Amino acid sequence: MQKPVSSNIESPVTQPLAAAVDSGVADDVLSQLPAILWTMDAELRFTSSRGRALAGLGLQQNEVVGRTLFEFLGTDEANHPAILAHRQALAGEMVRMEDHFGQRDYDVTVSPLRTTAGEVTGVIGLALDITLRRRMERAFRDTERELLGMTVGSPDYVLEIDSEGRIHDVNRTFPQLSKEDVIGRRIYDWIDESDIEKTRDLVRACFETGQVHREEFAVYDPDGKRFLFDSRLGPIRVDGQIVGAVLMCFDLTGQREIEADLRRSEERFRLLAENMPGVVYLCRNDETYSMLYLNDPVEEVTGYAKEDFLSGEVSFVDLFHPDDAAEIERRVDQAIAEHSAFHLNYRIRHKSGQYRWIEERGVALNPEQDSSLLVGYLADVTEQRRAREELQTGYEALQRDLAASESMMQDIVDNTTAVVYMKDLEGRYLLVNRQFLDLFHLKLDNVIGKTDLDVFDEEFAIKFRKNDREVIEAGIPLKFDEVAPHDDGPHNYISIKLPLRDATGKIYAMCGISTDITERIRAEAATKNEQVLLRKLLAVQEQERRLIAYEIHDGLIQDVVGAQMMIERVHEKEVPADGNGQHGEGDERADQLEAARGLLAGAIDEGRRLISQLRPLILDEQGVIESISYLVEEGRKEGFNVEFEHRTEFDRLPALLEGTIYRIVQEALTNVRRHSHATNVQVRLTQHDDRLRLEIIDDGRGFDRAAVPTDRFGIRGIRERARLFGGTGAVESTPGQGTHVWVELPISVLEESPGVS
Structure with missing residues (x-):
C-alpha cells in the first residue's frame, strides 16, 4: 500500500464523473464502467457505488450505500491510508494512491465533491483495477511465458498464439463460446476475410522482428455480429528465444459507432440548420460575438449576407439597439456564469434602417473557459410581437366587455x-x-x-x-x-x-x-271555482229556459191553438159559403174573423220560435246531433247549402254540454245568415278520445277581425263558452276568404264539477 499523494489540482476524470452522478442520467453507463466509482457525503457515508469492477469484490451496484467508510474498511484508524486520503479530499485536496484491497490492486483517485459554487459537500472516488497489470508485471519479471495466465479478469481479449496463429490460451471468449471451443483453433477462423492477409503479416512480423506490432481488424462472433478490434501483438521470450506471442485486442466497435453517430449527427445538424426558418449560429464569446457559423436565413433577418458576419465586416453588436445592447451582454454573461441557457428579446437595425424584434435562445458550450463558444438560434418575431400586442389589446377589450357583461348579468340575476x-x-x-x-x-x-x-x-x-x-x-x-x-x-x-x-x-x-307560482295557482283555483259557479248558473239558466219553453209550449201555444180552432169553427158557421164552397167577400164580420185567425197563426209561429231560442225540445228529447240537424234544416229553408258531418262515439252528453254545443252552432249560423253572404256552410262535429272538435266553415265574404266592434258579443261569446268548459276556441277569417269557427271541448270536464248536470 502506497502513501497518499495529495494535490490541489482537480482531477480531470472525477469531476465530470461527479457531474454525471449528480445528473442521474448516466446510471447504465456508470454501471458498465470497467472500474469502481463511488461518492460519499461529508460524514464519509457512501451515497453511491457503481462500476463493473465491483464484481471483483463480490459486490452489487450501490450495495454499500448507507454504510460509512469505517464500516466498509473494518477500522477507524486515523492513519489508515484510505481514511487519510478521504479526509484530505474533504479538505479540498485531490489524492492519488495505489491500494490493495480484497486481493485486488487498485489505482485510486479521491477528489472533493463540489457544488457549482465550489463548496465541498463530499467525496468522489475512482478505483481502476490494476490487478492484472501488476500481476503481469510480476509475471514478466519472473517469466514472460506466465504472462497470459495473469490476464483473467481483463476487460479486453488477451490470447497466446503461435507463429501459425493457433490459440494456446485465452483470458475470455465471446459469450456463445467456451475456452475449449477456442483453444487449438486459429485466429483467422473469426477474422473478416478482407483482414486475414494483413493479420498474417502482423503475426509474421512479430515473430521475425521480435517487436510489438499494432493493427485493426474485424472479427465475427458465432451469431454473425461484426466487431472491430485495435490489436497489439508482442513476442513471448524464454531465455531470449521467441516462443510465442501475446495478442491483446481492444474492442473499438462502440467507439467507431459513436464516431459514426457523431458524423451523422453533424450532418443532420448542418442539414437542419440550413433548412430552419430562423438563424442558427456558432460564435465566440468575445466583444463582437465573432461568428464561426451562420446559416443562410441570417440575410432575411438582418439584410446582410452570412459572409459579411463570418468575415467580421459586420457584427451583431453593430446592429443592437442602443437601449438593448448592455442588457444583452449582461444576460449572456450571467447565463455563462450560472452554467445555464439564455433567452433574449431585443431589437436590431435591419440593413433597410428599420428596427426588427428578435427572439434568441442560446447556451455556452464550455462555460468554464473565458473564451467559451456560444451556440444558439434567433428569429425575427416582429410580426408575431405586433400580432401579440394586437391580441393583448383585443383581450383587454374583451376583458372589459366581459366584466361589463358579468356586471349586467349580475344586475339581471339580482333584480x-x-x-x-x-x-x-x-x-x-x-x-x-x-x-x-x-x-x-x-x-x-x-x-x-x-x-x-x-x-x-x-x-x-x-x-x-x-x-x-x-x-x-x-x-x-x-x-x-x-x-x-x-x-x-x-x-x-x-x-x-x-x-x-x-x-x-x-x-x-x-x-x-x-x-x-303560488299566486298563479291561487288564481287558477279561483278561476276554476268561478268556472264551476258559472257552469252552475248556466245550468240554472238552461233549466229556466227549459221550463219557460215547456210553459210556452204546453200553456200559451196550446191556448192559442185552441183559440185558432174556435175561430175556424165560428168562421165556418157564421160566414156561409157560395155554391163552390167559397166564403163570400166584403162581409165585415168575415174579414174580422180572417184577421183574427191570421194573428193567432202568427202567434203560434212566434211561440215556436221563442221555444227554439229558449231551449228546443228536440235537444232534450233526441240529443245534440238531432238538434244540430234541426238547425241545419232551418238554414236550408233560408236558402243556404248547409252540410252536417259528424263522427262521434257518444250516445248522449251531459245536458249542459249539449246545450253549449247547440248554442255555439246556433250563434255561428246566425252570424252566417246575418253577415257572411255565404252560399255553402259546413258543420263538423268529431270526437278524438275524450275531446270534441266542432267546426263551422262558410265561403262568405269574411271579415277583418281587428275591425269588429268590441260590443259585438257573438265571436267573444263562442270563445267564452268554450273556455267555461275547459276548452279552447277561435274564429279565423280573412276578407274575401270566408270564416272558420272552431271549438275544442273536453267531454270529461263536467265529471270534475259536482252539482252540474
Whole structure:
C-alpha cells in the first residue's frame, strides 16, 4: 500500500464523473464502467457505488450505500491510508494512491465533491483495477511465458498464439463460446476475410522482428455480429528465444459507432440548420460575438449576407439597439456564469434602417473557459410581437366587455323576481341572487359553502337535494314542482334545474331558477271555482229556459191553438159559403174573423220560435246531433247549402254540454245568415278520445277581425263558452276568404264539477 499523494489540482476524470452522478442520467453507463466509482457525503457515508469492477469484490451496484467508510474498511484508524486520503479530499485536496484491497490492486483517485459554487459537500472516488497489470508485471519479471495466465479478469481479449496463429490460451471468449471451443483453433477462423492477409503479416512480423506490432481488424462472433478490434501483438521470450506471442485486442466497435453517430449527427445538424426558418449560429464569446457559423436565413433577418458576419465586416453588436445592447451582454454573461441557457428579446437595425424584434435562445458550450463558444438560434418575431400586442389589446377589450357583461348579468340575476342559485356536486351553494337572500332572510356568508340542510328545514332540504341529484345523474335540464317555506306559509315553485359542464364536458355544478307560482295557482283555483259557479248558473239558466219553453209550449201555444180552432169553427158557421164552397167577400164580420185567425197563426209561429231560442225540445228529447240537424234544416229553408258531418262515439252528453254545443252552432249560423253572404256552410262535429272538435266553415265574404266592434258579443261569446268548459276556441277569417269557427271541448270536464248536470 502506497502513501497518499495529495494535490490541489482537480482531477480531470472525477469531476465530470461527479457531474454525471449528480445528473442521474448516466446510471447504465456508470454501471458498465470497467472500474469502481463511488461518492460519499461529508460524514464519509457512501451515497453511491457503481462500476463493473465491483464484481471483483463480490459486490452489487450501490450495495454499500448507507454504510460509512469505517464500516466498509473494518477500522477507524486515523492513519489508515484510505481514511487519510478521504479526509484530505474533504479538505479540498485531490489524492492519488495505489491500494490493495480484497486481493485486488487498485489505482485510486479521491477528489472533493463540489457544488457549482465550489463548496465541498463530499467525496468522489475512482478505483481502476490494476490487478492484472501488476500481476503481469510480476509475471514478466519472473517469466514472460506466465504472462497470459495473469490476464483473467481483463476487460479486453488477451490470447497466446503461435507463429501459425493457433490459440494456446485465452483470458475470455465471446459469450456463445467456451475456452475449449477456442483453444487449438486459429485466429483467422473469426477474422473478416478482407483482414486475414494483413493479420498474417502482423503475426509474421512479430515473430521475425521480435517487436510489438499494432493493427485493426474485424472479427465475427458465432451469431454473425461484426466487431472491430485495435490489436497489439508482442513476442513471448524464454531465455531470449521467441516462443510465442501475446495478442491483446481492444474492442473499438462502440467507439467507431459513436464516431459514426457523431458524423451523422453533424450532418443532420448542418442539414437542419440550413433548412430552419430562423438563424442558427456558432460564435465566440468575445466583444463582437465573432461568428464561426451562420446559416443562410441570417440575410432575411438582418439584410446582410452570412459572409459579411463570418468575415467580421459586420457584427451583431453593430446592429443592437442602443437601449438593448448592455442588457444583452449582461444576460449572456450571467447565463455563462450560472452554467445555464439564455433567452433574449431585443431589437436590431435591419440593413433597410428599420428596427426588427428578435427572439434568441442560446447556451455556452464550455462555460468554464473565458473564451467559451456560444451556440444558439434567433428569429425575427416582429410580426408575431405586433400580432401579440394586437391580441393583448383585443383581450383587454374583451376583458372589459366581459366584466361589463358579468356586471349586467349580475344586475339581471339580482333584480329578477325568480330565485337563482348554483350548487356544486356535493350540494354546497356557490352562488345565490338577491331574491334568494331577501325571501329567506339570509346573508350571503351564511349561504355560500353551505348545503340545503344548513339553510332549510330537513323536510324541504331532502326534497331539494333529491331533485338536484336527479339532474346531475340525467345530465339534462329538468323541471320540478317544489315547495319552499315563506313567512306566510309554504309557497309553490316551478324550478328549472340544469347541469353545468366544463370545457371537457364534465359536469361540475348545477344551476337552478325557481319561480314562485303560488299566486298563479291561487288564481287558477279561483278561476276554476268561478268556472264551476258559472257552469252552475248556466245550468240554472238552461233549466229556466227549459221550463219557460215547456210553459210556452204546453200553456200559451196550446191556448192559442185552441183559440185558432174556435175561430175556424165560428168562421165556418157564421160566414156561409157560395155554391163552390167559397166564403163570400166584403162581409165585415168575415174579414174580422180572417184577421183574427191570421194573428193567432202568427202567434203560434212566434211561440215556436221563442221555444227554439229558449231551449228546443228536440235537444232534450233526441240529443245534440238531432238538434244540430234541426238547425241545419232551418238554414236550408233560408236558402243556404248547409252540410252536417259528424263522427262521434257518444250516445248522449251531459245536458249542459249539449246545450253549449247547440248554442255555439246556433250563434255561428246566425252570424252566417246575418253577415257572411255565404252560399255553402259546413258543420263538423268529431270526437278524438275524450275531446270534441266542432267546426263551422262558410265561403262568405269574411271579415277583418281587428275591425269588429268590441260590443259585438257573438265571436267573444263562442270563445267564452268554450273556455267555461275547459276548452279552447277561435274564429279565423280573412276578407274575401270566408270564416272558420272552431271549438275544442273536453267531454270529461263536467265529471270534475259536482252539482252540474
